[in-house]
Amino acid sequence: MFENTQKTEIANLGEFGLIDHLTKNIKLNLDTTIKGAGDDAAVLDFKDKKTLISTDLLLENIHFDLAFTPLKHLGYKAIQVNLSDIYAMNGMASHVTVSLGFSSKFPLEAIEELYAGMLLACDKYQIDLIGGDTTSSRQGLVISVTSIGYADESDIVYRNGAQEGDLICVSGDLGGAYVGLQLLEREKQVFLANPKIQPDLEGKDYIIERQLKPEARLDIVDLLKKMEIKPTSMIDISDGLASEVLHITKQSKKGCKLYEEKFPIDPQTVEMARDFGLDPTVCALNGGEDYELLFTIKQADYDRLKHDVDISVIGYITEENAGNYLITRSGNAHELKAQGWNAFKSTES
Amino acid sequence: MFENTQKTEIANLGEFGLIDHLTKNIKLNLDTTIKGAGDDAAVLDFKDKKTLISTDLLLENIHFDLAFTPLKHLGYKAIQVNLSDIYAMNGMASHVTVSLGFSSKFPLEAIEELYAGMLLACDKYQIDLIGGDTTSSRQGLVISVTSIGYADESDIVYRNGAQEGDLICVSGDLGGAYVGLQLLEREKQVFLANPKIQPDLEGKDYIIERQLKPEARLDIVDLLKKMEIKPTSMIDISDGLASEVLHITKQSKKGCKLYEEKFPIDPQTVEMARDFGLDPTVCALNGGEDYELLFTIKQADYDRLKHDVDISVIGYITEENAGNYLITRSGNAHELKAQGWNAFKSTES
Numbered sequence: 102m103f104e105n106t107q108k109t110e111i112a113n114l115g116e117f118g119l120i121d122h123l124t125k126n127i128k129l130n131l132d133t134t135i136k137g138a139g140d141d142a143a144v145l146d147f148k149d150k151k152t153l154i155s156t157d158l159l160l161e162n163i164h165f166d167l168a169f170t171p172l173k174h175l176g177y178k179a180i181q182v183n184l185s186d187i188y189a190m191n192g193m194a195s196h197v198t199v200s201l202g203f204s205s206k207f208p209l210e211a212i213e214e215l216y217a218g219m220l221l222a223c224d225k226y227q228i229d230l231i232g233g234d235t236t237s238s239r240q241g242l243v244i245s246v247t248s249i250g251y252a253d254e255s256d257i258v259y260r261n262g263a264q265e266g267d268l269i270c271v272s273g274d275l276g277g278a279y280v281g282l283q284l285l286e287r288e289k290q291v292f293l294a295n296p297k298i299q300p301d302l303e304g305k306d307y308i309i310e311r312q313l314k315p316e317a318r319l320d321i322v323d324l325l326k327k328m329e330i331k332p333t334s335m336i337d338i339s340d341g342l343a344s345e346v347l348h349i350t351k352q353s354k355k356g357c358k359l360y361e362e363k364f365p366i367d368p369q370t371v372e373m374a375r376d377f378g379l380d381p382t383v384c385a386l387n388g389g390e391d392y393e394l395l396f397t398i399k400q401a402d403y404d405r406l407k408h409d410v411d412i413s414v415i416g417y418i419t420e421e422n423a424g425n426y427l428i429t430r431s432g433n434a435h436e437l438k439a440q441g442w443n444a445f446k447s448t449e450s
Numbered sequence: 451m452f453e454n455t456q457k458t459e460i461a462n463l464g465e466f467g468l469i470d471h472l473t474k475n476i477k478l479n480l481d482t483t484i485k486g487a488g489d490d491a492a493v494l495d496f497k498d499k500k501t502l503i504s505t506d507l508l509l510e511n512i513h514f515d516l517a518f519t520p521l522k523h524l525g526y527k528a529i530q531v532n533l534s535d536i537y538a539m540n541g542m543a544s545h546v547t548v549s550l551g552f553s554s555k556f557p558l559e560a561i562e563e564l565y566a567g568m569l570l571a572c573d574k575y576q577i578d579l580i581g582g583d584t585t586s587s588r589q590g591l592v593i594s595v596t597s598i599g600y601a602d603e604s605d606i607v608y609r610n611g612a613q614e615g616d617l618i619c620v621s622g623d624l625g626g627a628y629v630g631l632q633l634l635e636r637e638k639q640v641f642l643a644n645p646k647i648q649p650d651l652e653g654k655d656y657i658i659e660r661q662l663k664p665e666a667r668l669d670i671v672d673l674l675k676k677m678e679i680k681p682t683s684m685i686d687i688s689d690g691l692a693s694e695v696l697h698i699t700k701q702s703k704k705g706c707k708l709y710e711e712k713f714p715i716d717p718q719t720v721e722m723a724r725d726f727g728l729d730p731t732v733c734a735l736n737g738g739e740d741y742e743l744l745f746t747i748k749q750a751d752y753d754r755l756k757h758d759v760d761i762s763v764i765g766y767i768t769e770e771n772a773g774n775y776l777i778t779r780s781g782n783a784h785e786l787k788a789q790g791w792n793a794f795k796s797t798e799s
Contacts, residue, residue, distance in 0.1 A: 117693075117788070135500060135603070136608065139609075139701070140539065140608050140609050140610075140701075141504060141534075141535040141536070141538035141539050141609070141684075141685060141686060142502040142503055142504035142535050142536055142538070142539045142541065142597075142599070143502070143503045143504070144500050144501070144502055144539070144601075144603075144606060145500065145501040145502075145503065146500050146501070146603075147496070147501060148498075149497075151484060151493050151494060151495050152493070152494040152495070152496060152501050152598075153491040153492070153493055153494075154491055154492045154494065154545070154547060154580065154581065154596070154598060155490060155491035155492070155547075155581065156547045156549055156581065156582055156583055156594070156596055157549070157583050158549035158550070158551055158583045158585055158592065158594055160551050160585060160587050160588070160589060160592065161589070162588050162589075163551070163585060163586055163587065163588065164585070185490075186490040186491050187490070187491055189490035189491070190489065190490050190491045190493070192491065196503070198503060198504075198505045198596065200505055200506070200507035200594055201507070202507055202509050202512070202592070231503065232503065232504065232505065233505055234505055234506050234507045236507055236509060236512060236513070237512055238509050238512065238589070239509070239511050239512065239589075239590070240509060240510070240511075240587070240588075240589025240590050240592070241588070241589050243507065243509065243551070243589070243592055245505070245507055245549055245594035247503070247505055247547065247596040248491075249501075249503060250491070252493075254484070254493075254495075257493060259485065259489050260488075260489050260490070261489075335490075336490060337490060344466075352488070352489075439466070
């Protein structure tokens with residue numbers, strides 16, 4: 102989705118011209134950046150901190166649909182989903198590299214919008230964009246982002262540290278990004294069937310924003326530091342709660358009990374899910390793309406966060422042999438299964 | 451090009467199963483690796499060194515043609531071209547992340563071959579593979595590699611440090627990768643026209659290897675250290691000599707004179723270029739993909755490297771206003787132009 106009407110051919114700029122054009126507005130703000138874009142490699146200085154590295158690959162028609170995704174939002178989201186991985190280590194994200202592949206038929210202005218969204222995210226989260234690669238693609242838009250951050254070794258939180266009795270917490274609310282996507286896809290089909298019908302998205306801002314413009318939860322990392330709580334394990338929710346909690350219990354060699362009644366789900370998510378005949382709990386468990394933080398804390402830390410409305414305690418860690426279970430509102434126990442996103446099944450089968 | 455005949459469907463493994471399968475053979479060897487693949491981010495410890503980061507995006511039918519590129523070679527090359535960027539900073543490459551996008555119709559064994567080539571390169575260059583992303587692609591094979599390394603700040607060599615009078619040096623020889631590609635493409639066309647005709651590649655091993663299996667020049671970085679020579683500027687040759695030397699002179703605000711007669715070109719490259727009616731010098735200047743190191747040194751350092759057969763002095767740095775010139779064998783001066791690879795023009799125009 103591209104709204105700027107001016108169209109400049111990229112072939113006329115060439116690769117180096119394009120890179121110069123896109124990078125000339127990049128401001129480097131951080132002490133940790135010694136050298137940004139423009140050499141063979143960027144040079145960073147994390148002094149006595151450990152370096153954190155994470156990377157994601159986003160492909161058109163697999164991870165995003167340009168029919169309903171504004172390019173600026175897409176750029177913003179591409180950065181957020183990467184920063185989220187660094188925050189999930191309880192670290193501070195500081196730098197990103199961005200590689201783009203796109204058709205030479207893409208006008209320059211489209212790439213500028215994508216870049217503008219990326220730079221907006223960088224600006225908001227105090228991130229330096231320090232390099233990348235730009236190439237043509239015969240295969241739709243390709244976005245590869247690597248995020249870099251740092252942390253004191255003693256602050257780093259892995260997936261494998263959950264202990265029996267620890268409380269399982271989640272930030273924000275769940276399932277919204279998934280029902281937002283269902284809504285956007287439905288309105289796309291309506292539009293394709295009859296282009297005169299305008300999309301009906303009124304009153305659905307929240308779930309659409311959850312899908313199109315997620316925010317990585319730096320604020321939760323900051324909040325936990327302020328509360329002097331170091332989670333025992335942490336992961337971000339990209340593939341759905343079920344899949345992520347199973348990563349934690351598998352790597353921690355533990356089990357878990359989750360309570361359906363404790364799941365934080367926004368009323369708009371509940372309403373939209375029911376419109377689609379979906380169970381809101383299933384959307385929360387398997388929907389994915391919420392980019393909230395899922396973490397475990399010692400019971401002793403509970404008093405310090407129990408009044409925070411943005412963090413929900415949704416269950417606890419058990420011993421490994423007890424398995425992984427969801428306790429429903431009616432009191433039944435269902436074994437948790439990772440039904441998260443399987444890109445290899447969902448797209449071509 | 452894929453020779454293993456067994457075919458396992460990736461959809462049956464799922465994304466996590468695939469990642470587990472691919473990463474189970476990864477050995478982490480370095481003290482700098484605190485945590486590799488398997489969490490939200492990798493954790494590295496470079497102590498008092500600076501961190502170097504570089505990234506490249508490789509797309510099917512833009513950067514490689516699976517009709518004549520064995521997957522194992524492709525994996526090997528994808529790592530080498532990234533390491534090359536770290537060595538071009540006079541740094542030590544230590545880690546890579548690898549993101550892959552491929553059709554769900556790719557059998558597992560194909561991805562295993564690609565991975566085997568990557569791990570072979572990592573093993574040979576003492577690199578830890580510490581993470582990445584794996585997704586399906588509707589758009590052909592997508593490979594994104596980020597390389598990470600380190601250096602003492604005082605050792606880092608940028609593109610912008612060349613001084614008037616410095617000697618311009620290049621490692622190895624030039625143009626081979628380009629003529630190797632021409633040969634492979636010709637034999638592909640012959641094969642397509644008549645599949646009974648087998649490719650005629652006899653005696654062409656060197657230029658084919660230059661194209662399919664380049665080696666990043668860690669040995670040159672080591673050699674310069676041993677000789678106690680710190681280049682004043684350095685870059686790796688991915689887009690062709692002309693384009694790279696212009697990066698150095700532009701960023702150093704200098705000019706240059708290159709001497710055609712000094713260009714190191716392998717006899718096989720010369721012969722093949724002439725078969726194709728190409729000027730070997732033009733192949734060296736604009737061919738690209740040689741992954742040699744181009745660097746400048748102070749004249750005072752010349753005596754220390756003049757006997758090294760693997761390093762050629764091909765010209766010198768001038769003041770900026772003198773421009774950038776190639777002096778031909780016949781003594782004519784031609785202005786250097788970056789006619790390197792323009793992905794946006796070459797592929798869809």
